[in-house]
Amino acid sequence: MCQAGEGMDKQVAKDIVLKALYEVAPDLEGVEVKYDADLRRFYDIDSVDYLSFIIKLHKQTGRDIPEADYPKLTSIDRAVAYLAEN
Amino acid sequence: MSDFLMPMLGADMEKGTLVKWFITPGAHVNRGDVVADVETDKGVIAVEIWQSGDIEQILVEPGQEVAVGTVLAKMRSVADKERPSVPGPKIIEQPMPSEAEIPQRVHASPLAKRIAEDLGVDLIKIKGTGPNGAITRADVEGAAKRLKEIPQPTVIAEAVAAPVTTGVASSDQMRRAVAAAMVRSKRDIPHYYLQTDVNVQKLMSWLTEENRRIPVTERILAIAPIMKAIALGLRESPEFNGFYKDGAFQPQSDINLGMIISLRGGGLVAPGITAVDVASVPEIMSRLRDLIERGRRGKLRSSEITSPTVTISSLGEQGVDVVYGVIYPPQVALVGLGGIRERPWADSGMVGAAHQLTITVSADHRVSDGHLGSRLLNRISELLQNPEAL
Numbered sequence: 001m002c003q004a005g006e007g008m009d010k011q012v013a014k015d016i017v018l019k020a021l022y023e024v025a026p027d028l029e030g031v032e033v034k035y036d037a038d039l040r041r042f043y044d045i046d047s048v049d050y051l052s053f054i055i056k057l058h059k060q061t062g063r064d065i066p067e068a069d070y071p072k073l074t075s076i077d078r079a080v081a082y083l084a085e086n
Numbered sequence: 087m088s089d090f091l092m093p094m095l096g097a098d099m100e101k102g103t104l105v106k107w108f109i110t111p112g113a114h115v116n117r118g119d120v121v122a123d124v125e126t127d128k129g130v131i132a133v134e135i136w137q138s139g140d141i142e143q144i145l146v147e148p149g150q151e152v153a154v155g156t157v158l159a160k161m162r163s164v165a166d167k168e169r170p171s172v173p174g175p176k177i178i179e180q181p182m183p184s185e186a187e188i189p190q191r192v193h194a195s196p197l198a199k200r201i202a203e204d205l206g207v208d209l210i211k212i213k214g215t216g217p218n219g220a221i222t223r224a225d226v227e228g229a230a231k232r233l234k235e236i237p238q239p240t241v242i243a244e245a246v247a248a249p250v251t252t253g254v255a256s257s258d259q260m261r262r263a264v265a266a267a268m269v270r271s272k273r274d275i276p277h278y279y280l281q282t283d284v285n286v287q288k289l290m291s292w293l294t295e296e297n298r299r300i301p302v303t304e305r306i307l308a309i310a311p312i313m314k315a316i317a318l319g320l321r322e323s324p325e326f327n328g329f330y331k332d333g334a335f336q337p338q339s340d341i342n343l344g345m346i347i348s349l350r351g352g353g354l355v356a357p358g359i360t361a362v363d364v365a366s367v368p369e370i371m372s373r374l375r376d377l378i379e380r381g382r383r384g385k386l387r388s389s390e391i392t393s394p395t396v397t398i399s400s401l402g403e404q405g406v407d408v409v410y411g412v413i414y415p416p417q418v419a420l421v422g423l424g425g426i427r428e429r430p431w432a433d434s435g436m437v438g439a440a441h442q443l444t445i446t447v448s449a450d451h452r453v454s455d456g457h458l459g460s461r462l463l464n465r466i467s468e469l470l471q472n473p474e475a476l
Contacts (some may be wrong), residue, residue, distance in 0.1 A: 023379070024379060024382075025350070025382060026382055026383045027349060027350045027351055027382055028350070040403075044350055046403050047307050047309075047403060048307060048309065048374060048375055048378050049378065049382075051305055051307055051375065052375050052378075052379060054302060054305075055302055055303050055305070055375075058302040058303065059303070064301070064302055065302060066298070067294070067297050067298070067305070
């Protein structure tokens, strides 16, 4: 958990993002990770998977990720940066 | 005594492999309990039991592949217990497979069988001393005596896993299963197709507003209110909600909507959400999220595979505008959802832009016709104009 307004450690953020991704898409485990790839196009994450992914990030960090911020979380890298910077 | 059979998990299933038992002889089970994992062409399914009672005997071991209808276990149901061993009217048996399909058939005299049942002895575990290795009355009584000396497990023991469990079936297997069901569908069901463009501008604005207001965990996607509208529409059009079996249509009172999930490794599953017409939109959303997550993990329950009365195919996110689906037998209708996109919309002599969705229905002409189908589509469209009322 991190406090609002306080950045999160990048490694911690990365672990959280990967864990959430593998939970919504267990079939991706073992596939080579492409950090900059588009989650929807490259990993075939549909809108229901994506919502589950966002909810898992929220549960792990306590962050309220508004829908308007979705464009900032389109890849693993970007999601990590989003959690680390905010 | 009742039989617990290898269930038919979908129209295309012929056999299944027992992967894991969650029960042991002597265990008490309640209606709805998950008692075993069964691997099918669709992945591993958690199989529920539909009677309460005590498990007497397990006949199929983990790793064994058996035909649909094979007896997996024998149980003494609650009903049996109330009138023990009275040779009264026989309970109607479920259809039995041919004897050749029953694994580990026991060779025992009728008397020995009856005594074994009374004494609660598992015949499979007895070595027969009679002619051709048949189990005799003396064998059963001897075994019963030995059983008394050995403490019997009364609680659910640790589940024994077979070495074959893989979670999700291979895409080849799944492709074959889908192929079999679809060939049957196109051969037997005279499909007709209807489509309509629905203006979903109000729905999309309502969703944006709602999602800004409610916590992240309750956020809703368009699919949830659309499923609700479909379910409410079906309630007024019973000719689409049910099964076509034995040459006749059997309408269903529950409206259970199956959702086609395409798995990344290839293959499809179409598990269902039950009673969608009486569920709230947030409830539909959370159940759908749970269903899809478990579907991808190969952790579906047998009731979720067999319950759908109508299936939905939603391909909009893959850039498709219109879906003409193939009905999943024994169902009689499939609703196709294209993508929600902003397109020109003419109204009162003016052309503006509006978010639109093309909804199709593929239906069975043996049961309904274009007139009824149009009424269903129009009703769904109408319901979607009032999203806050869903």
